[in-house]
Amino acid sequence: MAPKRIVLGTFSHETNVLSNIKTDLSEFRKRHLVHGDEIPAHFRGTKTAAGGLIDGCERNGFEFVETVHASATPSGTITEEAYGHILGALLDGIKAAKPFDGVALHLHGAAVAEGHDDVEGDVLGEVRKLIGKKPLVASFDLHANYTEKMVREADILVGYDTYPHIDEYERAVESVDLLAKMMDGKLKPTRALRQPPMLPALQVQFTGRYPMTKLLDEARRMEQIPGVAAVTVAAGFPWSDIKEAGMSFIVITDNDQRLADSLAQELSDLAWGIRRDFLVKPMPVREALRRVKAAKEGPIVLADIGDNPGGGTPCDGTVVLKAVIEEGLTGGVFGVIWDPIAASKAAKAGPGKEIDVSLGGHTDRLHGKPLKLKALVKRVSDGRWIVKGPMGTGSETDMGLTAVLRVAGNDLIITTKRLQPLDLELYRSQGIEPTDARFIVVKSSVHFRASHEPVAKEIIELDTPGLTSPRLAGFKFRKIRRPIFPLDFEMLGITELKRMDEE
Ligand SMILES: [Zn+2]
Numbered sequence: 001m002a003p004k005r006i007v008l009g010t011f012s013h014e015t016n017v018l019s020n021i022k023t024d025l026s027e028f029r030k031r032h033l034v035h036g037d038e039i040p041a042h043f044r045g046t047k048t049a050a051g052g053l054i055d056g057c058e059r060n061g062f063e064f065v066e067t068v069h070a071s072a073t074p075s076g077t078i079t080e081e082a083y084g085h086i087l088g089a090l091l092d093g094i095k096a097a098k099p100f101d102g103v104a105l106h107l108h109g110a111a112v113a114e115g116h117d118d119v120e121g122d123v124l125g126e127v128r129k130l131i132g133k134k135p136l137v138a139s140f141d142l143h144a145n146y147t148e149k150m151v152r153e154a155d156i157l158v159g160y161d162t163y164p165h166i167d168e169y170e171r172a173v174e175s176v177d178l179l180a181k182m183m184d185g186k187l188k189p190t191r192a193l194r195q196p197p198m199l200p201a202l203q204v205q206f207t208g209r210y211p212m213t214k215l216l217d218e219a220r221r222m223e224q225i226p227g228v229a230a231v232t233v234a235a236g237f238p239w240s241d242i243k244e245a246g247m248s249f250i251v252i253t254d255n256d257q258r259l260a261d262s263l264a265q266e267l268s269d270l271a272w273g274i275r276r277d278f279l280v281k282p283m284p285v286r287e288a289l290r291r292v293k294a295a296k297e298g299p300i301v302l303a304d305i306g307d308n309p310g311g312g313t314p315c316d317g318t319v320v321l322k323a324v325i326e327e328g329l330t331g332g333v334f335g336v337i338w339d340p341i342a343a344s345k346a347a348k349a350g351p352g353k354e355i356d357v358s359l360g361g362h363t364d365r366l367h368g369k370p371l372k373l374k375a376l377v378k379r380v381s382d383g384r385w386i387v388k389g390p391m392g393t394g395s396e397t398d399m400g401l402t403a404v405l406r407v408a409g410n411d412l413i414i415t416t417k418r419l420q421p422l423d424l425e426l427y428r429s430q431g432i433e434p435t436d437a438r439f440i441v442v443k444s445s446v447h448f449r450a451s452h453e454p455v456a457k458e459i460i461e462l463d464t465p466g467l468t469s470p471r472l473a474g475f476k477f478r479k480i481r482r483p484i485f486p487l488d489f490e491m492l493g494i495t496e497l498k499r500m501d502e503e
Contacts (some may be wrong), residue, residue: 004065005100005185008039009090011123012071014143015112016312018467018475019076020364023083027072030400030417035089039066039448047393049106049139052169056104056176061319065100066091073418083113087123094130102135102179103127106172109144109159110237110245116477117242121149128153135182139175141165142205143237143446151193155182157250159232161216163207164422164450166390178229178252183380187229192251192260194268197484199246200278201470202445203305205235205437208453210438211277218270222263223265227254233267238472238480239312245480247271275485276379280470282463285323291460292329297349298438299333301448306466307367308420308445310458313467314338315418316360317367320441320464321407325371330409331438335421336399343414346377346403357405359414367466375405375412378431383415385429389451391422412439420444423451 010032013023025033043050050069057064068089094103105127113117120140127136135155142163151157157166158175161167162362181187207216210236219231229252236246249267253260282305292300307317315338322462324332342357349355354376361370383399400416413430421427421442427434434440437457442448445468453459463469474486482488 002115009067010069010106012108013111014074019312021075023078046395047169049168049172052172056173060180065097078113080114105138109140110240117435137179140497164447188255190257192264194264196268196272282461306464306469308468310420311468314363318360319368332410333437336413340416379404389423
């Protein structure tokens with residue numbers, strides 16, 4: 001018997017519609033925009049979702065046909081042109097792959113394009129039109145905002161169970177394993193989606209602690225029940241600002257709609273019951289810096305959670321750096337600040353030279369103003385390195401032209417591309433040993449924890465202003481369903497409106 005043939009594709013973007021960085025094709029090209037047979041060379045052997053799709057096929061004895069792999073760093077709304085190009089490449093690839101037996105995609109779940117609030121629902125719907133009743137499975141990010149259309153069009157939906165996302169590979173493999181079961185006639189998927197009116201901020205979506213552990217433990221228990229194929233807990237992404245943004249639960253059962261419905265409802269009720277535990281209390285910046293001053297041992301990791309490029313922010317916020325300089329704190333490392341102009345100025349001057357820079361704060365007025373500084377250029381590099389830690393192990397990170405600047409006794413890593421510090425190799429590749437630092441400032445909400453927690457003496461979430469601040473009531477959301485917790489139910493201090501350009 002000829003091996004089964006599976007069509008693969010990836011379209012991943014977490015869209016922050018409040019960001020003024022438009023997501024056009026060049027934003028995808030900066031990360032990954034790869035077509036057809038070129039895709040395996042980039043992802044085979046990596047612990048990424050795309051690597052998982054390939055391995056999932058191979059371990060099930062499937063042949064696979066690649067279509068498109070498009071992923072970009074989170075940013076603003078995807079342009080109509082970029083959406084059209086990526087969807088077109090996917091659909092053309094599927095048509096060209098005929099005959100085939102099934103389709104397995106990796107999607108994010110929180111993408112928004114011009115004219116398409118529900119990108120993933122629309123993509124799955126277009127694929128469905130092409131493939132008729134053939135099985136269609138997809139894996140998703142934990143930040144997915146699921147919609148009824150997504151759950152209707154796909155046969156199987158599997159979301160990451162972790163944030164930091166250290167199981168993207170495993171969930172992609174799982175989606176292909178479930179596809180195999182479907183094709184063997186061992187699974188007739190029935191699906192249920194439930195969405196309590198909850199909009200958790202990113203910090204409380206961390207899966208290493210309560211309250212997320214409570215929901216995930218329950219989901220794992222449910223997966224042991226006979227007839228249950230997969231249970232997904234999704235925390236959602238507020239800044240996509242679509243009607244369905246927020247928390248979702250999906251239960252997939254084998255031909256038992258009632259079981260799927262009742263388990264999904266049970267999870268939804270459980271989450272609603274502990275909703276108050278999903279409030280966030282970050283620490284004022286100056287208070288955190290006093291703690292660093294008083295600390296005997298480092299590194300203390302300070303998370304600039306308001307400016308997390310992984311949530312679509314500029315990555316050039318200066319609020320923490322300004323406070324550090326004013327407090328006279330030294331021995332810190334900043335990973336990273338996005339400033340292509342400063343990086344190229346440093347490269348022109350070269351190591352050992354002093355330069356004047358107007359650093360950061362270029363993108364908008366929400367994350368602090370540019371700082372006029374004298375900086376010593378310590379190092380200049382092409383900013384490329386291989387991930388060694390648990391997130392995306394083995395994949396290459398490309399920060400673009402990168403400089404290390406010494407400013408007021410602190411080392412700043414200045415990059416040409418926006419990125420979250422996901423791995424300690426980021427520092428080491430730039431000649432900085434992170435465990436020697438007194439403190440490390442990371443522009444990240446939660447992902448940094450996977451690699452930084454093992455070396456951090458303490459982690460402090462800073463109450464910084466910006467497009468990923470947990471002060472959700474401070475944003476002008478237009479489309480999220482209302483009422484929703486915590487915006488409308490209880491105003492408990494932290495959710496009170498605060499001007500985002502305070503500090
Ligand atoms: Zn995510």
